[in-house]
Amino acid sequence: MTWDKDAVTAQARAVAREFYQKGVQVLSGPTSQPLGRTAWGGRAGETFGADPFLNGIVTAETIKAYTEEGVVSQAKHFLLNEQETNRTNNNIAGYDSMSESEKRNFLGPYSSNADDKTLHELYLWPFYDAVKSGLGSVMCAMNQVNGTNSCENYSLLMEYLKDEMGFPGLVYPDVSAQHAGLASVAGGLDYGSSTYWSESAITAMVNNQLLSVQRLNDMAIRNTICWNMWLVDNGKQPATVGQTDYVDVRANHSRLIRENGVKSIVLLKNTRGALPLQKPRIMGVFGANAGAAMAGPNYAYNPITGSGPTYDGHLATGTGSGQASFPLLVTPLAALTFRALQDGTMLRWILNDTYTSTETSALGAGTGVVPGYVNYAQDSDVCLVFINALAGEGADRTELYNENQDTMIKTVADSCNNTIVNVTAVLYSSLLGQESGNSILDVLYGEMNPSARLTYTIAKNESDYNVRVCDTAECDFTEGVYIDYRYFDAYNVTPRYEFGYGLSYTNFSYTDLNISSIEALSVYPSGKKSVGGPEDLWDVIANVTVSVRNTGGKAGAEIPQLYMSYPESAEQPVRQLRGFERVQLARKQKSTVTFPIRRRDVTFWDVEAQKWAVKGGEYTFSAGASSRDLRLSHTVTIRTE
Known part of the structure; x- marks a missing residue:
């Protein structure tokens, strides 16, 4: 992300x-x-x-x-x-x-x-x-x-x-x-x-x-x-250790994990500046994904309830053969608890997606609030709802939404003035690793400004996706190259959140889109065959530049993205990503971003010739904040010889 x-x-x-x-x-x-x-x-x-x-x-x-x-x-x-x-x-x-x-x-x-x-x-x-x-x-x-x-x-x-x-x-x-x-x-x-x-x-x-x-x-x-x-046989490599032998190789990687976790959180929605939080008086925290799993972070199931399409604890890694064992896991609730202690915030939580209670009393019943989604939500200034979906090697997903989690969200949202899920703000944090709770905390409280972008499209409805899992022995990719945003663009399907989308706590403007001149190109590459294909396939044929300014009140990072549209005769998707950079900007600061365009980036596969080919004609380059938030465009003609 x-x-x-x-x-x-x-x-x-x-x-x-x-x-x-x-x-x-x-x-x-x-x-x-x-x-x-x-x-x-x-x-x-x-x-x-x-x-x-x-x-x-x-x-x-x-x-x-x-x-x-x-x-x-x-x-x-x-x-x-x-x-x-x-x-x-x-x-x-x-x-x-x-x-x-x-x-x-x-x-x-x-x-x-x-x-x-x-x-x-x-x-x-x-x-x-x-x-x-x-x-x-x-x-x-x-x-x-x-x-x-x-x-x-x-x-x-x-x-x-x-x-x-x-x-x-x-x-x-x-x-x-x-x-x-x-x-x-x-x-x-x-x-x-x-x-x-x-x-x-x-x-x-x-x-x-x-x-x-x-x-x-x-x-x-x-x-x-x-x-x-x-040089793996030069005798300088450390000896191979057993799978369960303890060798501490972590160095200061926890800090890197936390920083990269912040850079991977996508702010999807932030109505009326609900985030960042400003020392709330009472906070309600809801959902199993906020807290620790019963058997610890290295188990993919609850020893009592088993496994399912959601994980009964905070999900910070995937499952399967590539899963590593956490030395520790900072959950959102753990991170929020320390912050609440600093701010004097009263913190209440229900770490369950299906909590119901018939109890009429609680510890401190004379002054306390009876546990429950509605009661806790009504008594909170801010409500945080944490949900997840469990997926990994060995099985495909059986659902794209979960009824229990949806019910929890709606129940809390109907009762709380400032729910940070599905009402005033939405964060997508994905799998952030052992420092997950700290990374989420840094974004929630504005210690760091979110800058991540979606690497795929989030649809409004399941039916908006054009490809399902194939349940037969023959899986025909009849959609061709039209997956994800390529499909949504080609068939005018409006997504909930498009590819490349993500918000910030500040704002950015785009100006001065320029493209250097492009000399006439041969239809097919003629360079020597080398590692990576013909050598001239990787030649830079032009540079596209755009200026980005931070026009808001906070320092932040923008991810300017460059998309290109081929001539119609090339029979290509509406637009395709051809460049991206992350640029950190102080308030009012301006920076020029350069996107190198390689010969490869303007080619298509000529099936008959079995070569990467350039189609002469008009190419449009568009820069912006996502695949559907394109601020500037410039069209150039590429000649072939």
Whole structure:
């Protein structure tokens, strides 16, 4: 959510440093896919958003940071791994004896079927950035692509990744994603399971001329490139420690986590300046998400009530194989308690989404308020309602809203004068890590000014989204490149909050949009094939500048965004993101922001020529605060030769 390249780099370096100091040289990340084809996707919280440009830039910054810390990156999941449903195969014990309903639970792996244009312009795009930035390895996905398992898919691994993109590293399978020996060798897998690739099996493949020595050497070289480039065998790396061994590698990362948490909170609504808070007299806090989980922050379920679509405690991380154990978790209630102590605020709370009470008394009944949503809300100057949705690896979401939480919000909102959810102000905090409560507190009280932006579109209704989770073995990506804001723009669907949206406690104005002259371009790139594709694909062909001024009464950061519209003949979405920067501005301060435009940014995929092509014609560049809050536009003509 941050859209802050420096924050991304700082966090990635800290993560890599912790891995390195524990003796781990390969980091299974970054995750650029799932991209965000469907709002119901279970692993959307692991990735960098539904726009390939944004996703690619953040992926590249992350990889460069990992490399600087001496850790090998592993981009995933390659490719079209857009849902969790049916991701596994049915080659399991007892499958044939199962009932049809039982078998249905193991249908898979599903095949993501997409055309060549969609593959290149949407899903392959971030991997170009990854390869160009020095990617060490790629994780091929569990799913099939166009009918072939990802880890034995020649088109994906050999043609697109290694040839077209010039990727020099190794391809590694996701868990249980390798299904065969010879097929995966031929398809482009470089590191595999000894179940399929025993010494005798590899020898037999070579002796029977099924595996060429050239391909075998290629596999070996790709496996050793990481050792040579990252010097992981130079004897200077810390020893690898056991998974549960205690080695304190945290340094001062708690401060970074808190700062980046603040930069990741999106202010969605702030009617009549409800935020920041000004020492409220009595505050009511509602919802399980405000407090600690019964079994602590490292459990994905309540030992009494079990798990569900919401989490019975403060949610600050996702679930699945990438989840780390918190050393501690600062909940919103914990942070608010210390602030209330400083301000003299009376604090009441109900840490439950479905609280009901038939009690007629409470501790201190002679002077107290009987516990309940209505009673506490009516007696509060400010009401804070905290809600969440639990999602992660292994399953997709079953709902986009929760009736219990909606009822709680409405009950509190109907009774409180200043509810900071769904009435006067809304904050979207996502998964902020161990300092989550402190980060939220900093924004609530105006210690820090929110500056994050949405990395996907929030619709008004479930029916406004055009893609649901596929529940069949064949998942056809018939929407093409039209996901998220591309779909909303193309079909004139009004969102609740658009891609790139986010408010601040101050205001910003935009002036002086300028574009440098663009020389005539060849239709196709002609540069030498290199890491990341043709060298001239990455040439900067122009610079777009815009001035941003803080016109409000507080210091704050703005995220100016640049969108581009192609000529109609290029048959592209209405607009596409082509630049963003975070700029910190004092009151009344003005700054000029520069967006470099690469040749790649004005191309489309020519299916017939199998090349990135430039279409001559008029291109419109628009700058603003979101994909639908565009303040300035300028049209230029690009000539081709």
